[in-house]
Amino acid sequence: MQFGIFTVGDVTTDPTTGRTPTEAERIKAMVTIAQKAEEVGLDVFATGEHHNPPFVPSSPTTMLGYIAARTDTLLLSTSTTLITTNDPVKIAEDYAMLQHLADGRVDLMMGRGNTGPVYPWFGKDITKGIELAVENYDLLRRLWREDVVDWQGKFRTPLRGFTSTPRPLDGVPPFVWHGSIRSPEIAEQAAYYGDGFFANHIFWPKAHFQRLIELYRTRFEHYGHGSADQAIVGLGGQVFMRKNSQDAVKEFRPYFDHAPVYGYGPSLEDFTETTPLTVGSPTEVIEKTLKFRDYFGDYQRQLFLMDHAGLPLKTVLEQLDLLGGEVVPVLRKEFDALRPAHVPDGPTHASLLAAAERAAVDQRNAALEVAGTAS
């Protein structure tokens, strides 16, 4: 099972000090946080993609390329890549390039963005969100899998004999997750291709996500990618920890009360009861996260949101020490022990390459058999 963190990249005033970090500070802090993630033994760092203040990460591969150079094992991902407004040709090339630089430590999560106006900023029509996601992603897959692409669609100029460059590392395209908080169509899309489905359930109650994930698993099996429990599921999470539970609540409350998205709304107590947010001791975080498996089945990737709402860098790094030091080792052991042998682990470049080589051998053997029969 893969554990990691995902960041929105918001520049938010620390409500306890009134201090707002500069964009430069926030961007450098994200890099420091990613390096720390590797240092404390986490597997994945994922950055959001946003094109509006107060968010800074508009150029994910620039940031991930820089982090790739400063890390050795960390898997670099996105949360999410805008499949609707980015040109699929540009995504194909940017992430193949990153794959080579990072020695394959790259995957992506496709999403449709958090704000309507992003569509016109990139010359797209907001009313075509799902259609754009469908057409663009289908083209992206072909660009990674076919050396020469002839293509015609509705939303961009046709391609004639086009080769995106560089080709994916070892001929293996990056693994793709599809993120959704609302649309069953996206779960259906992920199932169709046998891709991963990431349910960022951190702001909403679990019943809705149980239906989304159930749909994804059922359709994954329907499309012949394996049994429903072999589908590749990722989940969000949001935690704040101190050794002593009361200290965690006391310290986090002002950040919670003023946080973007849910600030000024429900009480911390109500919100922790209805959503995955856990504010307390590492033991409480372990207990609540283990329950995710009861609700959603065996899953492959758990990402935590750790660095938002104006929390200072020093605090975030302390949180990562607790996450990597006390929480994840226990979760890793428990989840791995519970997972049946036929349920796959989280995909990596190495596992995808091995699968591709196995498939190639099978194909060769089949061909030889046919040749043998013929002679």
Place this chain on the structure above:
Amino acid sequence: MTTFTVAVVSAGLSQPSSTRLLADQLAGAVRAAGAARGDRVEVITLELRELAHDITDNLLTGFPGVTLQTAIDAVSSADAVIAVTPVFSGSYSGLFKSFFDVLDRDALVGTPVLLAATGGSARHSLVLDYALRPLFAYLKADIVPTGVFAATADFGSDDAGRSLADRIGRAAGELLSRLSPTDNETARVETDLGPGSGPHHRSGTSDPFENLVPFEQLLARR
């Protein structure tokens, strides 16, 4: 005998409130009219005052808490709705509007709705027609022709009180006439057949999980 469920939404803020008083009189009249033709009317009354924090939380977080979800389900699955608001600054109250803002957009499509309002003086009575009717027209509710406005004076003097009672009776009759036993049976059968759990929607179209387009079709549609 058929049983119908009527959800009463009352947005009065004071306790006791004249809005709640009017809401209770309307509900009582519908119940009595139902009994007169041999049907049972079950009334569920929602005091929005008690849900005010939950409604605000939903506006901010995008999802309802458990208590509010129960209220939303009650209104969405009711056979008819009685909606009563006090007049604030020449219109329905903000809390009243906020509740209908967090309802699913399709929750009241085709649902018979009786509109009512209370205000300090009869000079506000057109609020039913220039504020409430457009809101429920947007929600595609089946609004009964008679709306009931009650000014403070209506609860006091004999003459005005009698005419208020007449208006209540007429509106209640109109609401009940929309609830025919056969329609009701059909609605219930559809509900029973519907897969999944959660609130039942008369239209049956608002649940995106039940209308999933297979991906081949999404691809082909390009």
